[in-house]
Every structure is written in structure tokens, then in C-alpha cells.
Amino acid sequence: MILGLSIIISACLFLGLSAYKAFQYAQMPLHGRMELYPVPLEKERHIYGGSYMEEPQWWSKPREISKTAELIDMLKEMLFIKKLFDHQRSLWWASYIFHLGIYFLIAWMLLLITGALTDLAGASVNAHQTLWTAFLYYLTIFTGLVGFAITTAGAALLLLRRIFDPVLKKYTTLQEYFNLVLLLAALLSGIIIWSPDLTFETARQVTADVMTLSVVPNTALVIHFILLEVTFIYIPLSKMSHYVGKYFSFHKVLWENEPNLNGSEMENKIKNALGNKVYTLWSAPHMQEPSAK
Amino acid sequence: MMKEKDLRPKELGRPAEQLIHLDQLMPLSFPYDQPGMETDFPAVKPEWQEKYCTSLDGCVAIDTLTRPKTEEEEKEFIQQFLSGLGKVFSDANNSVLQPLKLSFEYCAKCNTCSDACHVYKGSGENELYRPIFRSDVFRKIFNQYFTSGGKLKKKFIGADIEVNWETVARLGELAYRCNLCRRCAQTCPLGLDNSLFAKEIRKIFSQEMGIAPTPLHAKGTMLQLKTGSSTGIGKAAFLDMIEFLEEDIEDRIGRKVKIPIDKEGADILLSHNAGEFVAWPENPAAFAILFEEAGVDWTLSSEMLGYDSVNYGIWYDDAQAKKVALKQMKVAKELGVKRMVIGECGHAHKALGVVADRYVYPEEKIPVESWIPIMWELVRTGRLRFDPEKNNFPVTLHDPCNMVRQMGIVQPQRNILKVIAPQFREMTPHGVDNYCCGGGSGFAIMSSPNFGQFRDKVSARMKFDQILRAFSDTIIDKSIPKYVCAPCSNCKGTIREILSHYQATDKFNVRYGGLVDLMVNGLASIDKPYLEFLSDQQI
Numbered sequence: 022m023i024l025g026l027s028i029i030i031s032a033c034l035f036l037g038l039s040a041y042k043a044f045q046y047a048q049m050p051l052h053g054r055m056e057l058y059p060v061p062l063e064k065e066r067h068i069y070g071g072s073y074m075e076e077p078q079w080w081s082k083p084r085e086i087s088k089t090a091e092l093i094d095m096l097k098e099m100l101f102i103k104k105l106f107d108h109q110r111s112l113w114w115a116s117y118i119f120h121l122g123i124y125f126l127i128a129w130m131l132l133l134i135t136g137a138l139t140d141l142a143g144a145s146v147n148a149h150q151t152l153w154t155a156f157l158y159y160l161t162i163f164t165g166l167v168g169f170a171i172t173t174a175g176a177a178l179l180l181l182r183r184i185f186d187p188v189l190k191k192y193t194t195l196q197e198y199f200n201l202v203l204l205l206a207a208l209l210s211g212i213i214i215w216s217p218d219l220t221f222e223t224a225r226q227v228t229a230d231v232m233t234l235s236v237v238p239n240t241a242l243v244i245h246f247i248l249l250e251v252t253f254i255y256i257p258l259s260k261m262s263h264y265v266g267k268y269f270s271f272h273k274v275l276w277e278n279e280p281n282l283n284g285s286e287m288e289n290k291i292k293n294a295l296g297n298k299v300y301t302l303w304s305a306p307h308m309q310e311p312s313a314k
Numbered sequence: 315m316m317k318e319k320d321l322r323p324k325e326l327g328r329p330a331e332q333l334i335h336l337d338q339l340m341p342l343s344f345p346y347d348q349p350g351m352e353t354d355f356p357a358v359k360p361e362w363q364e365k366y367c368t369s370l371d372g373c374v375a376i377d378t379l380t381r382p383k384t385e386e387e388e389k390e391f392i393q394q395f396l397s398g399l400g401k402v403f404s405d406a407n408n409s410v411l412q413p414l415k416l417s418f419e420y421c422a423k424c425n426t427c428s429d430a431c432h433v434y435k436g437s438g439e440n441e442l443y444r445p446i447f448r449s450d451v452f453r454k455i456f457n458q459y460f461t462s463g464g465k466l467k468k469k470f471i472g473a474d475i476e477v478n479w480e481t482v483a484r485l486g487e488l489a490y491r492c493n494l495c496r497r498c499a500q501t502c503p504l505g506l507d508n509s510l511f512a513k514e515i516r517k518i519f520s521q522e523m524g525i526a527p528t529p530l531h532a533k534g535t536m537l538q539l540k541t542g543s544s545t546g547i548g549k550a551a552f553l554d555m556i557e558f559l560e561e562d563i564e565d566r567i568g569r570k571v572k573i574p575i576d577k578e579g580a581d582i583l584l585s586h587n588a589g590e591f592v593a594w595p596e597n598p599a600a601f602a603i604l605f606e607e608a609g610v611d612w613t614l615s616s617e618m619l620g621y622d623s624v625n626y627g628i629w630y631d632d633a634q635a636k637k638v639a640l641k642q643m644k645v646a647k648e649l650g651v652k653r654m655v656i657g658e659c660g661h662a663h664k665a666l667g668v669v670a671d672r673y674v675y676p677e678e679k680i681p682v683e684s685w686i687p688i689m690w691e692l693v694r695t696g697r698l699r700f701d702p703e704k705n706n707f708p709v710t711l712h713d714p715c716n717m718v719r720q721m722g723i724v725q726p727q728r729n730i731l732k733v734i735a736p737q738f739r740e741m742t743p744h745g746v747d748n749y750c751c752g753g754g755s756g757f758a759i760m761s762s763p764n765f766g767q768f769r770d771k772v773s774a775r776m777k778f779d780q781i782l783r784a785f786s787d788t789i790i791d792k793s794i795p796k797y798v799c800a801p802c803s804n805c806k807g808t809i810r811e812i813l814s815h816y817q818a819t820d821k822f823n824v825r826y827g828g829l830v831d832l833m834v835n836g837l838a839s840i841d842k843p844y845l846e847f848l849s850d851q852q853i
């Protein structure tokens with residue numbers, strides 16, 4: 022019961038803490054404009070990095086924006102890590118298979134939950150019963166095998182690169198090594214637990230046991246669950262929560278070029294921001310003039 | 315002895331007369347790949363070592379950062395820095411909190427950004443100038459002093475730096491080894507921006523410790539706020555200069571052009587970097603010629619700050635930036651013009667067009683725009699007509715980071731060049747991927763005691779190499795003038811310095827100037843060449 026409950030709580034904490042992190046960033050005061058071109062929102066112009074400021078009297082013309090272009094750029098980054106691909110191909114291979122593997126493992130977990138629910142509903146997930154169960158059965162195997170293989174390989178390669186690359190190792194802190202070691206430990210313990218049954222029926226059964234709070238513990242499973250729980254809770258508290266940060270650094274900083282125009286939403290935001298009282302003051306002599314505050 | 319390439323951020327404060335030596339710079343392209351084409355760094359004078367912080371790389375950017383005489387002074391210096399560092403993540407810094415926190419927290423130390431940095435590359439990939447080196451020192455010091463936990467936790471998170479006077483002073487200097495060009499940020503897979511750390515360190519030094527390079531502060535924003543211009547030009551002198559400009563125009567092109575001053579309700583208030591009036595009067599003159607020919611309703615202002623668009627505050631001090639920008643906006647508002655147009659000055663574009671955009675409510679300001687789209691409109695609609703044969707020599711374009719990468723004004727200047735310059739060729743890379751000229755964020759105007767050497771040899775090295783590559787087909791032929799078009803006052807200043815440093819004008823006839831100068835030179839209605847170097851040269 023405790024084992025099932027703790028993994029559910031840690032998964033909820035993962036989601037809750039990630040959301041809280043996003044909330045904290047979203048609550049931060051309005052910052053000055055720091056856009057960096059190309060800004061994909063700029064319809065057509067984004068192809069060469071242009072902006073609305075290329076138009077004479079830009080403020081009197083309707084802004085031509087493209088949410089689709091923004092979405093495409095976002096997906097390129099999310100699904101392909103394009104900037105790393107473009108600018109550091111050698112690291113991209115390891116990073117990409119690692120991140121792609123995580124997507125596979127997320128899909129695998131969702132499939133396990135769906136499979137467990139299907140099992141609990143009485144329709145056994147196997148290759149023969151219905152199209153749906155066969156679909157679940159094979160997709161779970163596929164996502165699980167690929168997910169574990171490439172995520173683990175990616176994490177191991179990233180760790181090795183960090184240990185042996187003369188530049189990276191100069192900048193890597195103990196915590197940054199720990200992050201990769203923790204992920205590797207969680208992955209390897211998962212491989213140890215699930216590899217005896219590569220159809221993942223055991224995994225689906227344990228998932229169903231978690232959902233019904235009736236997990237039968239054994240040492241290996243307990244170790245895997247503890248590692249998984251620590252990982253779930255630790256990720257949003259560490260820089261591994263960059264899935265949150267990346268949204269803000271692109272959408273709210275580099276791609277945010279909204280001008281301050283009469284009647285605009287930005288005008289309201291600025292009114293609020295300018296109304297905020299500042300309590301901390303800088304100490305240099307020229308900062309003491311009233312106009313500096 | 316430790317090898318310089320093995321230098322790590324935690325060693326910034328280690329005892330050494332000079333942490334690194336700039337003796338293995340990036341090789342330059344032909345013909346500067348030949349022996350004897352470049353001089354070595356001049357030796358660091360003992361009196362500089364005694365007075366300033368030369369212990370970083372032998373160069374001095376902050377001439378107001380002097381060595382302490384007593385232990386108390388030393389302690390106070392460190393204390394002041396730490397006090398400022400604490401304020402960086404407080405409400406005193408609201409306008410940058412979110413981007414800064416993101417860059418502080420999320421760097422994956424993947425090192426993707428290094429290859430994007432022209433300072434790092436130009437230095438021959440010296441570890442000290444790797445974009446994350448500075449950021450990591452910042453992180454380490456912050457974590458050391460402002461995160462809870464014992465020794466073990468601090469070691470775990472990398473808070474393992476010894477903070478002494480040398481550490482802090484070198485970090486201050488190191489903040490002036492970044493041009494704030496943000497090219498590195500373009501390549502970061504996480505969208506992070508190392509230039510923020512350089513800027514924040516500069517701000518701590520200025521806003522908390524009262525230490526900033528004289529050309530930026532005492533003779534920069536302070537002088538501008540006092541006299542109206544960072545050049546020190548007052549209203550009377552400015553008006554004299556305008557008179558001189560009108561005479562000069564008549565001498566050059568035989569045409570009387572009246573430059574409108576303080577014309578109330580004009581469509582356009584044109585605001586120049588006042589350095590142009592002093593160093594390159596042909597540039598504001600060219601604007602006057604073009605606007606008059608096209609029949610534009612425009613004016614200059616003779617009010618304090620109205621005739622100087624610069625705002626050095628954006629490089630080192632947010633409060634100074636705001637004071638300057640608000641006064642500039644007030645001038646435009648009081649004159650009742652419809653729009654404010656920034657002339658050939660990149661950082662002024664960004665300061666008024668982007669940074670100051672959120673300083674005040676919309677009703678308190680006048681819309682701001684760049685001169686480039688307006689000029690392209692005048693060309694496109696035939697209000698300005700050209701004979702491109704007059705500009706039939708190799709021309710390349712430098713993209714000022716502030717206008718291009720940071721404002722997205724990319725195409726109109728190219729459209730103009732395609733009309734007026736038949737031998738226009740791009741640099742590689744160009745547009746939003748351009749390299750900084752090496753003079754960005756104040757370097758263009760910082761020369762003493764020996765910072766000019768750092769700029770010319772290191773930070774501007776990549777740009778010089780780009781210029782050489784852009785003209786590789788004709789560089790060796792001295793009879794052919796080659797024109798580097800730099801539509802920004804600071805970039806132009808830097809290019810002037812590098813052409814002089816490498817004797818590229820004397821040896822290879824490489825010239826430089828703005829875009830409007832080239833436009834006037836190509837005007838169909840003018841008989842004489844406008845570019846001086848063409849007067850005694852047959853194209």
C-alpha cells in the first residue's frame with residue numbers, strides 16, 4: 022500500500038512542483054524588452070530575422086503575426102532540439118536520444134496506465150483479444166524497449182562526455198554529475214526490474230497494483246521505486262526542470278517583442294509594473310538622486 | 315605552472331600578475347596571414363599594474379577601478395560588491411529579474427554558446443573569454459554568499475570560489491570583455507543569455523559601487539545629462555555646427571540646404587549620435603541632403619539631449635539609461651513632432667526603440683522608429699533617384715547588432731544597397747547572424763589606458779577578418795577602393811580604429827563610412843563625388 026501510494030504521491034509532486042515553478046516564473050515582474058531575432062512570431066519576416074520595425078510608422082499598421090510559425094519553431098526545439106543540432110552536432114546525438122527516450126518512456130508509462138485500466142476493466146491486454154488490446158500490447162513493448170534503450174544510452178553518453186570532455190568537466194559541478202547519475206540509477210534499476218519480461222506484462226501488473234494500492238514489494242522493486250520517487254520529486258527542484266525554464270526563456274524573453282501601444286494589453290501590464298513600489302535601493306552616490314529611484 | 319587553457323572559473327582570484335596572456339590570437343585571413351602584418355600587444359606598464367587591475371589579461375577597461383591602499387579599503391570593496399550582488403535578484407532589479415533568473419538557474423553547461431562568441435574565437439579560444447566562464451564565476455560567488463547550507467552543500471552546488479579583491483576586480487574587468495552582442499544567446503538550446511551576467515556585473519559596479527569606465531559614466535551619461543551631449547557640446551556649439559554643416563554641404567555638392575532646427579509639429583524629429591557632428595559631419599549632412607531632396611518634413615532639436623541620441627546607460631547602468639531616455643522623449647513630446655527617428659546609431663536605436671519602450675505609458679511618449687525603413691520607402695517610391703555607376707566599387711555591409719539581431723531591421727538596408735551599389739556583397743555570416751564589430755557596449759569609445767588594443771586586436775578581430783574575406787577578390791589591388799558600410803556610429807568608430815590599427819586603408823585602400831553617405835554619393839542629381847576618398851580617385 023505504502024509503495025503504491027508513495028509513487029502516486031511522488032508523481033503528483035512532480036506535476037505540482039513543476040506547475041508551481043512555472044507559476045513562480047509567470048508571477049515575476051514584467052521585464053524590459055529583450056527580444057532576439059529571428060522571432061518566429063513575425064509572419065514571413067521571421068525567415069530572415071526581420072520584425073515589424075522594418076515598416077515605416079510600424080505602430081500605425083496592423084501587426085502581421087503567425088502563431089503557426091511560432092508553433093513550428095517551438096516543436097522544432099521540443100521534438101528535435103534544433104539549436105543543439107545546428108550548433109553542436111556532436112553533443113546533439115547523445116542529448117537527442119536521451120530526450121527522445123524520455124518522450125518514449127512517458128508514452129510507455131501512459132500506455133502502462135491505460136493497459137492497467139483496460140486490465141482492471143476486464144479486457145486483458147494481449148496480442149490477440151481485440152485491436153485495442155493488441156495496439157496497447159505492441160505499443161507498450163515498442164515504447165518501453167526503445168525508451169529504456171535510448172534514454173539509458175543517452176544518459177550514459179552525456180555522463181561520459183561530461184567526465185571526459187576537457188571543457189565540460191571544468192564547468193560541471195558535483196550536483197550536475199549527481200543529476201545524471203540519479204537518472205541513470207533510476208533507469209538501470211528499471212531495466213533490472215522489467216527486463217526479465219520484455220512484453221512488460223509484469224510492469225502493467227505492477228502499474229495496476231499501484232493503482233489499486235496493492236503492490237507486493239520485493240527488494241529490487243522497492244529500490245527502483247525509491248529511485249523513481251526521488252527522481253520525480255528532485256527534477257522540478259533542480260535545473261532538470263528546464264522544460265519549464267525553456268518555455269519562459271523563449272516565449273517570454275527571446276520571442277516577446279510586444280510594443281507598448283495605446284490601448285494594448287502591454288499598456289496595462291506596464292501600468293501595473295510602474296505602480297509597483299521598490300523597497301531595495303542601490304547605494305552608489307548617483308543612485309541617491311530622486312530621479313534614479 | 316598551470317596552463318592558461320586549464321583555467322577554471324573558481325581560479326579567478328588566484329595569485330598571478332596576469333591570469334592569461336593574449337599571445338595566441340585567431341589567425342587572420344589573407345593578406346594578414348603573412349608574417350609581420352601585425353604588431354604584438356604592447357607591454358603592460360608597471361604604473362598601470364600598480365594603479366589598476368591589469369591582473370586579468372593585462373588590459374584595463376575600468377579606469378576608475380584602482381587598487382586599494384589599505385586592508386580596510388580592500389574589505390570594503392568586496393563588501394560593496396557582495397551587497398550589490400544581493401540586490402541583483404531583488405525588487406531593485408525588477409526589469410530583468412525573469413530573464414536573469416532563467417539564465418542563472420538553467421545553464422546546462424553544454425558549451426554550445428562558445429563558438430558563437432567572436433571575443434572567445436578572436437582571442438584564439440582563450441578560456442577566460444568563454445561566454446560561460448564569466449557566468450559561472452557569477453553563479454559561484456552568488457551561491458557562496460546567498461544560498462543556505464554548510465560547506466558540503468556549497469561544494470555540491472559548485473560554490474567553491476575564493477573571493478578576494480583580485481577575484482572581484484578581475485570579474486569587473488571581465489564584464490568588459492563581452493560586447494553584449496547576444497550572439498551566444500542565439501545558439502543556446504535553452505534560450506539563455508550570458509550577456510546578462512556581464513551587464514549585471516557592470517551594473518553592480520556602477521549602481522552599487524559607483525565604479526564605471528570614465529568614457530561611459532563621467533564623460534558619458536553624466537556629461538550628457540549635464541550639458542546635453544556626451545560629446546560635451548552645448549546648445550550654442552551645436553547651432554554653430556549646424557551652420558558649418560550647411561556651408562560644408564554647399565562646398566561639397568554646390569547646393570544650399572537649410573537644416574531645420576526646432577521646427578514645431580514636424581513629422582519627424584531626427585536624432586543623431588552627436589559624435590557624428592564631431593567626427594563624421596558628412597553623415598548628418600547626408601541625411602539633410604536626402605531628406606531635402608525627398609521633401610521630408612523633418613527637424614533637428616537644439617534642446618538638451620534632443621541633439622544627442624546616445625544612451626550609454628544601457629551598457630552599464632539602468633538608472634542612467636532611464637534618466638537619459640526620459641529626457642530624450644520629453645524633448646520630442648514638447649516639440650510636438652509626430653515621430654522620433656533615430657539616425658545611424660545602433661545602440662540609440664535599441665535604447666529608445668526597445669529598452670525605453672516600457673519606461674512610460676504610451677501617452678507619455680512619441681513613437682520611435684529607425685531611419686532605415688523610411689529611407690527605403692523613399693528609394694522604393696522613387697523620391698530619391700540614383701546612378702549606381704557612381705558607387706561601382708566593392709561594398710560590404712556591417713550589421714550593427716542592436717539594429718539587426720536585437721530589433722529585426724534586416725532587409726531595408728540591403729534593399730537600398732542593391733539599388734545603389736552594384737558591387738555589394740555580404741559578409742559571412744551576416745544579417746541576424748552577424749558578428750559584432752567588436753566595439754559594442756562601449757568598447758568603441760574606451761581606449762585608455764590600453765583598452766583600445768584589446769578592442770582592435772581581440773574583440774574586433776573577427777570583424778576585421780570578415781572584412782578581409784568579403785573583399786578577398788580585390789583586397790590586394792590598391793587601386794580599387796573597398797567600402798565597409800557601417801550604418802552605426804559606434805561600429806563605424808570601431809571600423810575606423812581597426813582599419814587604422816591594421817593599416818588596411820594605407821596598404822589596401824579599404825575605406826569605411828555610413829549608408830547615407832553612400833546614398834548621397836550615388837544620387838543622380840549630384841555631380842561631384844560625395845565620398846572624399848573618391849575625389850582624387852578614378853573608379
Ligand code: SF4
Nearest residue numbers: 431492493495496498
Ligand atoms: S554577448 Fe557577444 S561578446 Fe558577450 S559572450 Fe555572448 S557572443 Fe560573446
Ligand code: SF4
Nearest residue numbers: 421422424425427502
Ligand atoms: S549554450 Fe546555453 S545552456 Fe549551453 S552552456 Fe551556453 S548558456 Fe549554458
